[in-house]
Amino acid sequence: MSANARIAEPDEAISFEELGLAARNHGLLLEALRYDVTPIGLHYLLTHYDIPAVDPGSWRLRVDGHVEEPITLRLDELREQPRASHTVTFECAGNGRAKLSPRPVSQPWLDGAVGTATWTGTPLAALLRTAGVRPGAVDVAFAGADHGLERGVEQDYVRGLAVDDCLREEVLLAYEMNGQPLPPQHGFPLRLVVPGWYGMAQVKWLTAVTVLDRPFDGFQNEIAYRYVETEDGPTKPVTRIKPRALMIPPGMPDFMSRERVVEAGAITLEGRAWSGWAPIAQVEVSVDGGDTWKAAELGESGERWAWRHWSFAWDAEPGTYWLAVRAADEAGHVQPVDQPWNRQGVGNNMVQRIPVTVRPA
Numbered sequence: 202m203s204a205n206a207r208i209a210e211p212d213e214a215i216s217f218e219e220l221g222l223a224a225r226n227h228g229l230l231l232e233a234l235r236y237d238v239t240p241i242g243l244h245y246l247l248t249h250y251d252i253p254a255v256d257p258g259s260w261r262l263r264v265d266g267h268v269e270e271p272i273t274l275r276l277d278e279l280r281e282q283p284r285a286s287h288t289v290t291f292e293c294a295g296n297g298r299a300k301l302s303p304r305p306v307s308q309p310w311l312d313g314a315v316g317t318a319t320w321t322g323t324p325l326a327a328l329l330r331t332a333g334v335r336p337g338a339v340d341v342a343f344a345g346a347d348h349g350l351e352r353g354v355e356q357d358y359v360r361g362l363a364v365d366d367c368l369r370e371e372v373l374l375a376y377e378m379n380g381q382p383l384p385p386q387h388g389f390p391l392r393l394v395v396p397g398w399y400g401m402a403q404v405k406w407l408t409a410v411t412v413l414d415r416p417f418d419g420f421q422n423e424i425a426y427r428y429v430e431t432e433d434g435p436t437k438p439v440t441r442i443k444p445r446a447l448m449i450p451p452g453m454p455d456f457m458s459r460e461r462v463v464e465a466g467a468i469t470l471e472g473r474a475w476s477g478w479a480p481i482a483q484v485e486v487s488v489d490g491g492d493t494w495k496a497a498e499l500g501e502s503g504e505r506w507a508w509r510h511w512s513f514a515w516d517a518e519p520g521t522y523w524l525a526v527r528a529a530d531e532a533g534h535v536q537p538v539d540q541p542w543n544r545q546g547v548g549n550n551m552v553q554r555i556p557v558t559v560r561p562a
Contacts, residue, residue: 206305206545214297216408221310228313234449234473237487237503237510238521239290241379244316245400246294246386247308249358250349257390258390262374266342266411269333272555276390279376282323287396288507290317290475294439296424298546305546312447312553317473317507320394322375326355327369329412340417341367343393354420361417363396371396371506374407374515375548396442399548400550401426429544442477443550444536446484446511446528452554461557469517470497473508479532484511490523490554491538497526517559518547524555 215223226247231242237527257276274282293314298305298496300312301517329341345358366372373394376383383389388405394403401421425437449472452463485494500510511526527536540551 202347208544209304209306211303213304218399219306222308226308228310228336229316229539230449231313231447232320235446235505238319238379239316241318241320241381241384241387243292244318244387245291245314247295247400248349248386249356252385253346253348255346255385255390255406260390260408262391262407263409264328264332265409266416267335267338268398268412269335270328270331272328272332276376279374279391280318283319283327283507285288285324285370285373286319286321286377286395287373288317288319288504289394289396289492289507290315290473290506291400291403292444292445292475294401294547295545295549296445297549300551301540301542301549302544303467305544307546309405314400315445315447315470316473318378319380320373321377321380322373322391322394324370325372325374325393325410326370328410329367332412334397334412335414337414338364338412339415340364340413342409342413342417342419343347343407343409344411345408346408347406351420352424352425356420357394358421359419360402360403360421361413362402362421363503364412374410374411382409397508399426399439401439409561421440425545426547427545428482428548430542432515439547442475443548444471444474444476444478444481444528444530444534446474446526446536448486448524448526448555450559451524458556463517463557463559465517465519465559465562468517469508469512470526471512474499474511474526474528475508476528476530476532476534478534479530480505481509481528481530483529485527485529486513486515487525487527488515488522491525491552492528494527519559522557522559524557525552527552
């Protein structure tokens with residue numbers, strides 16, 4: 202089966218089907234970047250199939266496969282396990298897809314498929330140690346209760362992750378979001394939280410954790426979420442989040458175009474930056490669409506897996522401008538000015554650009 206999404210024709214508009222996906226799967230309103238932790242209702246949301254109806258009384262989590270002692274846990278038993286909380290920035294791998302040219306046909310994200318929440322649950326590693334991972338274990342498969350068809354394949358949503366990644370202490374089986382029980386749309390009663398990875402790894406409505414003695418070859422790893430540039434070319438998996446910075450749009454918006462209008466004078470531009478590979482090292486701002494760049498000031502570094510605040514002082518004179526912002530991390534990854542195109546439209550961390558009119562004060 203091809204790993205490639207269909208590519209829209211040059212003059213092809215977004216379809217009713219894509220609009221339907223956009224209505225179901227909402228992004229962050231960029232003015233909500235002001236919050237250190239995103240309120241639950243503003244956090245981005247992607248649901249592959251339907252939100253399943255889960256009865257918490259009969260729900261169980263199975264931990265089985267290539268283990269010494271398979272275990273089954275009720276939700277109350279999970280809550281009795283060791284407890285941890287981490288503030289983590291999630292981003293959909295398809296964020297920015299609608300801005301690509303030519304456009305891969307799928308969920309048409311602009312910039313807002315992101316959010317930061319505080320997740321509370323039990324560390325996955327402790328549960329795997331209790332079950333006893335046997336020698337020779339390679340991957341762990343995580344199965345959700347959501348079920349549907351994708352490219353003609355009927356399936357539960359299942360993702361695999363290497364055993365070594367699963368044993369990182371920050372990986373959680375989360376049952377709370379921002380101090381509240383998981384809402385239905387975010388995976389009630391239990392979801393996986395893998396800090397630093399794109400959203401496809403954060404399996405919701407979790408029902409089973411299966412340790413494998415072979416590489417996981419399910420649809421969501423081997424067909425979906427692959428970097429592929431040509432029709433029959435090689436592919437590689439989508440994994441960690443590339444560096445990205447976003448700006449809170451300044452001033453006031455035009456209702457339809459969202460273009461901004463600000464008053465001339467001293468303006469503080471600000472926003473957030475993050476990377477799943479390494480801490481943010483630098484954020485730069487351009488007021489000429491990306492021809493010249495100046496360093497922004499970074500806020501205090503907080504939790505490792507949460508976004509970082511940045512700000513920039515702009516002496517705005519009357520005229521029209523394209524504001525842009527880009528980030529770099531400590532591992533040397535730099536956000537590109539031009540699109541990193543691929544046929545599935547994943548990992549597009551091209552810089553954000555905002556049209557602004559500055560009028561006399």
